[in-house]
Amino acid sequence: MKQVLRAVAACALALASTAAHATPSTTFWTPATTYVQPYLVPHVTYDTYVSERSAFQNDYGLTVGFLPFEKLQGEVGIDSFMPGLAQTNLYLNAKLGVPEGALGDWAPGLSAGILGVGFKSDVSDFDILHLEIGKTFPIVGNLVVGGYYGLNDKLLVSSTGDKQRAGLLAAWTSPDLVLNLTGLNKITFMADVQTGKNAFGAVGGGIGLYFTPSIDLLTGPVFFFDSNATTQLAGPGIAPGANRPDFLWTVQLDVDFDLRPAKVASR
Template sequence: MKKSGRIIQKFEVALAAFALFGLAATTASATPSTTYWTPGTTDIQAYGVPHITYDSYFTVFKKGEKKGNLLTDVGLTIGVLPYERLQMEAGIDLLEPSDDPLFFNAKIGTPEGALFKGSPAINLGIFNVGTQTSKDKVRTDQNIGHLLFGKTIPGLGRLFAGPYVGNAAVLKDSKGETDNYGFMVGFDRGFLPVKDKAGNEFNRLVVAADYASGKNAIGGGGVGLYYYFTKDIDLLTGPVWFNDQGINGGWKWTMQLDINIP
């Protein structure tokens, strides 16, 4: 498939402008809402509710792995718009150990049924906005923008899909060739509905899977299981694999702890 340079360039400009708006709108920043490995979900953090995440990716029974554990991600996300039909979140991630650990993100969108009866959820966002932009160092300004659509299919679960495009100077394959755009897809479905003492209903278990195309830093996917201790605390675990093992190495196991602070 040939690239349409003019269309991609316009999309990057629009997303850059959106990123400036999102980061200027609030000083409370955060980790993007994700399905599993990617931000391939149209969920947006609730207004004024901070979300803390701790994500780790590590090798399992692999001796001599050239590219071992990935950086540990500690993030904070918060919703910043007090509206039902138009929602927005913004966030900051700390990836350690790293010389330039800070990454920013923002996302704005509408939930299902907000535009018209039966309309899909729609998101426009940007993530992995790194702070190291020098050509003489290892750059972190991936600046990946995405447009995502989501829909609940009765009896099946929730499906998500949409394109992404990032900084061509940074998103490359392990051979150094530019590979800065592609698509993301995601899926989740909840099981075992329960109620807490306050009468709030939530699913104790959620199966989740996602995938990002491209032989770059985000290319890959995984499938795993969420276990909700309460409606505000969950643990996700499962395997993650990568499209270009020259960048992230072989498959890893992930453990992700998520906490909402009502």
């Protein structure tokens, strides 16, 4: 499975004509979204997670859609946490999704994928399967629920060593507050949660500022359910001992650019 994922990721990144590292589509902290990156539309990201005394390594990335279908979409990517380009800093991900409304006017969106596919089985190979269902409602916004299951029981553990391989995913994204101002297209609000006392268990939320429809900045806090377990993700960037964070503040810069051939208008 991982060998196939690595091959697919390599092919899709080659189609994107660039060499970079990437995160899967997320709401804020979690993969609790049925959104899938469109075909040949790479998504570049730069994420930071910091507090006064500690921080994660910076996350650099690119996610790219690889399926040219309307009702079945797919994306692949590879995370890189820097400083450092060692194998323990790299994570692959892949996802398939059915867009909301594709199976009928009131049909929800569906998605399933894998993330945290690392290159060191005892250090970074989390292999987390996830599944989501989501629906957009007037006034309320988009709601998503799902779950995850980790294939590596040696890494998905609490700071005390208890196995924490499965949990709930949930997310909310507000309706767009469209402004159409010069330099600020719209504003959104969002929140999500991934349960479990492991390196990924946290609740986060914040505001999204869309400078254009394809360039945005997300910012807000992420609170961890087991702050000591986060050291599995943080590498040397996290402070030791009592300075391990109960929360970090994140700033996420995202940019989409379209590599699809321009359509020629018919006469």
